[in-house]
Amino acid sequence: MEKIGIIPARYNSRRLPGKPLLDICGKTIIERVYRQAEAAKVLDRIIVATDDERIMREVRRFGGEVLLVRGQFSSGSDRVAATAARLRLPNSAIIVNIQCDAPLLPPAMIKALLKPLLKNHSIPVSALYAKIKDEKELMKTDIVKVVVDCNEFALFFSRLPIPYFRDQKRINHYKHIGPYAYCKLFLHKLAKMPPTPLEKAEKLEQLRILENGYRIKMVKTRQGCPEVDTPEDIREVRKLCSHSE
DSSP: OOEEEEEEEOSOOSSSTTGGGOEETTEEHHHHHHHHHHHTOOOSEEEEEESOHHHHHHHHHTTOEEEEOOSOOSSHHHHHHHHHHTTTOOTTOEEEEOOTTOTTOOHHHHHHHHHHHHHOTTOOEEEEEEEOOOHHHHHOTTSOEEEEOTTSBEEEEESSOOSOOTTOOOOOOEEEEEEEEEEHHHHHHHHHSOOOHHHHHHTOTHHHHHHTTOOEEEEEOOOOOOOOOSHHHHHHHHHHHHHHO
């Protein structure tokens, strides 16, 4: 089974224009994401899918593979599907959607993400989740919360804290983090589905999968994966990076 990592990298970002090209301790964000994916040593190929020639030049500069994929896409998964369609992959291929806002992505996360699809070919998509340990995280709307069933399949995702504790007896809250892994045939099916009401309401592409009756296998991880969405995030990731190198 071929395992392909695709990194969708848009230049225009509402809060951080040119985000993939921002510097993190001497390397651009896109190079760091690419190198972390390489370090997992489980992907047969890694490709950056971009709409911008500046990003394309940067990927070529550090020796990565890149495709120029232009068009109107409602989500990162749609851009990944359009890229995969150009690669002539076998139907058995697994495609990992690696977000371009995670320059410190732990390589072990990619390995963990692939396991369910390699073991059970009936699972269409997998994702990662982790325990929320900080009350501030729970209230931040850019941190997506998830609830899962007894077999660790997603029940729902929301930007608001879920579940609500009516009698104040608390259980753990969890957040959805990092990349997705799709079987090829399902990814192309997903790209043909129109955006759904809950997806549009929450601005969460994974809800399109649930609203159409498919299941997402969630894989629990204890590792963190700080994302870069704001200038404050950039400062925090630079600090973390400087301490680890």
